[in-house]
Amino acid sequence: MAPLSRVVAYAPPGANGLALGMASAVFGPRPGITDFEFTFCSDAAGLLSTDMGLPVSVDSDVSALDSADLVLVLPGERCRSNPSPAAIAALRSARERGAIVAAHCVGVFLLASAELACMYPLVRVRPEALYLDQGGIATGAGAAAGLDLYLHLIRREIGATVANELARILVIPPHRDGGQQQFIAAPVPADADGDRLAGVIGWARENLHQDMSVETLAARALMSRRSFVRHFKAATGATPHAWLLAQRLNRAEELLESTDLPIERVAAQVGYRSAAVFREQFVLRRGVAPRDYRRTFSHAA
DNA sequence: GGGAGTAACCGCCAGA
DNA sequence: CCTCTGGCGGTTACTC
Numbered sequence: 001m002a003p004l005s006r007v008v009a010y011a012p013p014g015a016n017g018l019a020l021g022m023a024s025a026v027f028g029p030r031p032g033i034t035d036f037e038f039t040f041c042s043d044a045a046g047l048l049s050t051d052m053g054l055p056v057s058v059d060s061d062v063s064a065l066d067s068a069d070l071v072l073v074l075p076g077e078r079c080r081s082n083p084s085p086a087a088i089a090a091l092r093s094a095r096e097r098g099a100i101v102a103a104h105c106v107g108v109f110l111l112a113s114a115e116l117a118c119m120y121p122l123v124r125v126r127p128e129a130l131y132l133d134q135g136g137i138a139t140g141a142g143a144a145a146g147l148d149l150y151l152h153l154i155r156r157e158i159g160a161t162v163a164n165e166l167a168r169i170l171v172i173p174p175h176r177d178g179g180q181q182q183f184i185a186a187p188v189p190a191d192a193d194g195d196r197l198a199g200v201i202g203w204a205r206e207n208l209h210q211d212m213s214v215e216t217l218a219a220r221a222l223m224s225r226r227s228f229v230r231h232f233k234a235a236t237g238a239t240p241h242a243w244l245l246a247q248r249l250n251r252a253e254e255l256l257e258s259t260d261l262p263i264e265r266v267a268a269q270v271g272y273r274s275a276a277v278f279r280e281q282f283v284l285r286r287g288v289a290p291r292d293y294r295r296t297f298s299h300a301a
Numbered sequence: 302g303g304g305a306g307t308a309a310c311c312g313c314c315a316g317a
Numbered sequence: 318c319c320t321c322t323g324g325c326g327g328t329t330a331c332t333c
Contacts, residue, residue, distance in 0.1 A: 214308080
């Protein structure tokens with residue numbers, strides 16, 4: 001697995017015990033499933049204080065980040081205030097090198113310091129999201145959302161099979177809705193069924209404005225309705241209709257953010273025949289009306 | 302905002 | 318015997 005072999009977790013002083021456990025549970029040795037080269041580092045090698053009341057021993061300082069393909073920024077007391085300058089510099093150079101950087105919970109404050117030079121107003125917060133994926137930078141919500149974030153990254157970089165297997169071992173759901181573009185990033189297994197499914201999924205994403213029923217999607221995949229639903233759910237974790245809804249709302253968000261098309265047109269372009277239904281669904285799943293969403297996030301004129 | 306009609310979902314089961 | 322498929326029908330939930 002070339003793309004993602006060396007994983008280094010940076011743990012700040014006062015590191016969160018749950019987060020330490022989650023990182024090692026997902027990226028630690030799993031013979032036959034994954035073989036990450038996984039290490040923890042902190043501001044200095046040696047004993048690291050944690051919020052569990054007992055310290056842990058860490059082998060490396062932040063120089064370990066220099067060779068990481070994936071950097072995990074773990075939450076801890078020192079993320080929000082007094083972040084370590086050495087850690088910030090190491091994160092920044094990891095990003096410049098092209099490494100993926102992931103943070104969840106209060107770890108995102110450290111990431112924000114590194115990425116945006118403390119210009120917090122530029123950071124857009126989506127309180128409804130479980131995790132967000134911007135390609136090289138991925139962030140997650142508090143506590144156990146770290147697991148969802150990590151599995152999402154493994155799914156994206158290595159594939160659904162390994163992610164699902166890890167989820168099974170950890171006894172957690174294989175896929176939780178991250179709140180944005182999570183299905184786009186989810187690859188489907190590369191077997192014959194996967195290919196048939198992948199084609200349909202790709203087609204559906206490009207043709208959201210068309211009338212789409214499970215029946216027609218199944219026909220495109222050359223399967224019966226029943227089998228199509230089963231395969232679809234196994235591959236993506238969502239039922240076809242739920243997936244389609246999520247796709248429509250994601251595309252609608254993009255259109256609202258980047259264009260000034262009237263809401264009616266946005267609704268039509270993502271496949272709603274009625275703007276009223278679109279508004280209702282948007283409010284139900286995003287918590288704000290399309291208009292208000294646009295007012296908040298628009299980067300059009 | 303509520304009600305009717307319809308499509309989707311999923312457990313069940315028989316057959317390949 | 319195990320696994321996969323696909324039809325059936327009750328229930329859910331989405332659309333209009």
